[in-house]
Amino acid sequence: MSSTTTQTKLDNAPPPKYHGYRLSCKLSLSHLDSILIDVLLIPSSFRFSATFFALQGDGREEALLKHLRSLPSLTTHADPSLPLFERSNRVLTAIHEFGKGENRYLMNVGETKGREVEELLRKRKPKLILEIGAYVGYSGITFSRHLLDLHPTCVFPPDWSSASSTSDRAGYISLEKSDVYATTAKGALQLAGLGKVVQFVIGSSTSSLKSLRETLDMPRPLMFDMVFLDHLKPLYTIDLKVLEEEGLVGPGTMLVADNVVKPGNPAYLSWVRATPAQKRHSLQTKRSSSRPEPVTNPTTDEEWQKSFFDGPIEETRWPPEEAEGMTAEGDPSLIYTSQMVGGWDPYTGERDACEVSICVGREK
Numbered sequence: 001m002s003s004t005t006t007q008t009k010l011d012n013a014p015p016p017k018y019h020g021y022r023l024s025c026k027l028s029l030s031h032l033d034s035i036l037i038d039v040l041l042i043p044s045s046f047r048f049s050a051t052f053f054a055l056q057g058d059g060r061e062e063a064l065l066k067h068l069r070s071l072p073s074l075t076t077h078a079d080p081s082l083p084l085f086e087r088s089n090r091v092l093t094a095i096h097e098f099g100k101g102e103n104r105y106l107m108n109v110g111e112t113k114g115r116e117v118e119e120l121l122r123k124r125k126p127k128l129i130l131e132i133g134a135y136v137g138y139s140g141i142t143f144s145r146h147l148l149d150l151h152p153t154c155v156f157p158p159d160w161s162s163a164s165s166t167s168d169r170a171g172y173i174s175l176e177k178s179d180v181y182a183t184t185a186k187g188a189l190q191l192a193g194l195g196k197v198v199q200f201v202i203g204s205s206t207s208s209l210k211s212l213r214e215t216l217d218m219p220r221p222l223m224f225d226m227v228f229l230d231h232l233k234p235l236y237t238i239d240l241k242v243l244e245e246e247g248l249v250g251p252g253t254m255l256v257a258d259n260v261v262k263p264g265n266p267a268y269l270s271w272v273r274a275t276p277a278q279k280r281h282s283l284q285t286k287r288s289s290s291r292p293e294p295v296t297n298p299t300t301d302e303e304w305q306k307s308f309f310d311g312p313i314e315e316t317r318w319p320p321e322e323a324e325g326m327t328a329e330g331d332p333s334l335i336y337t338s339q340m341v342g343g344w345d346p347y348t349g350e351r352d353a354c355e356v357s358i359c360v361g362r363e364k
Contacts, residue, residue, distance in 0.1 A: 060104050061136055061184040067098055074191045088145045088192040095138050095188065099347060108138035109230065109258050110346030113354050117228075117256055117341065118142065120356060124254055125150050126225030127170040132205050132239060133231030134176035137185030139258075141192045143228065144172035148197060157199035166222050172198045173216065173224075175208055177231070205235055206323045209242045223248050229268075230258040234320035236268040241330030250334065255357040261304065262345060262352040264297040267315035269308040269355060272336045276363040278311035279332030287327070288318035304340060304353075333363045 068074055073090055099106035109117070121143060129147070134140055147156075147170050154170035155163040163169055172194075176182040182200050189198050201208055201215055212218065227249060229236050236257055243249045257268055271279065292314040298304045319327045336357040345352050 057178070057180055058103075060106070061180055064095065064098050064104075064106070064136055065184045065187045068094055068188060068191055084145060084148065084193050088141050088194065091188055091192040092138060092141055095136060096346060105347055106136055106138070108135060108346065109142065109354070110138075110343060110352075112343030112346075113258065113341060113352065114139065114142045114343075116343065117354060117356070118146065120254065120256075120341075121146055121226065122150075124225070126254065127151055127154060128222075128224045129172045129226040129228065130224045130243075130248070131172065131174045131228045131230070132209075133229065134174040134185040134200065135181050135230070137188035137192075139228060139230060140172060140174050140185055140189055140198055141194060143226075144189070144194050144197045145192065147172060156196050158196055160217070166219065169222075173201060173212075174198055175201045175203070175205055175212075175231075177202070177204050204322075204324060205231055205239050206242060206326045206328075209239055209246065209248070210326070212248065213246060218248075220247055221250075223250050224253055226254045226256065228256045228258070232322050233259065233263060233265050234267075235322050236265055237271050237316050238319065238323050238326070238328055240268070240271065241328035242326075244331035244334060245328055249359060251359050251361050253359045255336070255355075255359070257355045257357070258352075260340065260353050260355045261297075261342075262350050265355075266295040266297065266308060267313055270311065270313040271316055271330070272338055272355065272357040273308050274311050276332050276335060279330070282312040282316060283329055283332060285317055288314060290318075292318055301342075331362075334359050335361050335363060 068091065071094055074094060095106065095108070096111070098104055099108075127147070127150075129143060131140055131143070147154075151170040153168075155168050157171040157173075160169055160171070174182075174185065176185065179202060182202055186195075186198075186200060189195055199216075201212070208215070213220070224243075227240075227243065229239070231239075240249070240255070249255065255272065257265065257272075259265065260269060274282070295313055295315065298307050319325070337360050338355055338357040340353045341356050342351065342353040344350065
């Protein structure tokens with residue numbers, strides 16, 4: 001049994017363009033540490049390296065939270081009987097509208113990709129969801145708001161200790177490295193009425209994932225039903241491998257990886273699309289001590305569908321600097337089927353996609 005990928009699903013037309021700039025980087029764009037938020041409209045005084053931007057931002061995140069808290073429709077003056085989905089939609093709309101402003105581009109999953117993932121979420125009914133990369137809370141609101149409706153009798157993170165069994169638990173765990181981003185995301189989720197559904201874990205992703213069972217008091221064989229990856233792109237593959245090693249993902253888990261077209265992530269795609277035999281073979285090769293030459297992104301939809309099935313590429317054997325010296329081999333026996341769910345950048349109108357991979361079993 002091997003991995004398969006179905007056709008890309010794309011909306012017929014992109015959204016309006018509100019920003020002319022975009023993430024730019026050489027070749028595959030899979031190494032985010034060489035990306036600048038760059039190009040057409042942002043003056044040099046507003047350009048930041050991705051490393052700094054990932055930790056501190058440039059003030060737009062704090063400004064967003066202040067703006068959200070100033071809106072009468074979102075504060076205590078709002079109708080307390082407002083249905084959860086209408087309340088959360090108001091916050092999502094306010095975030096999107098704020099991001100249209102000059103120098104306010106907000107990286108998020110957006111409406112087109114988010115809507116497709118929401119449909120899959122409603123069908124699969126996950127109880128435990130892990131998000132890696134909260135940023136300002138847009139994806140956290142979009143996905144966590146379904147949990148209360150899907151699992152009304154479950155116990156959510158603030159009360160997990162009172163659950164009679166771990167099977168009674170439900171919740172959305174959001175892992176975020178930046179205190180600044182986490183504060184903004186928490187505030188947005190509270191305004192959306194989802195404060196009790198989401199628990200934040202602050203810290204570097206790779207090290208935090210290795211200790212996540214202890215942090216959450218999450219005994220084996222309990223694992224996540226869904227994982228949403230939307231953080232530093234070089235960390236996608238190693239962090240998935242950590243999740244596999246720790247048994248935090250397994251048969252039944254749905255992985256959703258954002259930005260696999262823009263800026264692209266060939267290394268991650270080559271891992272989830274590979275067969276167990278291909279993954280085992282790649283692990284027999286020596287781990288790279290220096291960054292391999294990045295693989296070029298495909299240029300057409302057809303190429304995206306046909307690429308990265310030949311086994312994990314060399315980049316998967318290189319521990320990125322952002323992993324802070326940690327390594328992981330993963331669990332090559334896990335079998336994934338994948339679907340690239342297409343959409344658009346919510347501000348630039350550029351094509352993008354999420355790779356949705358379902359773990360369907362384990363090779364015996």
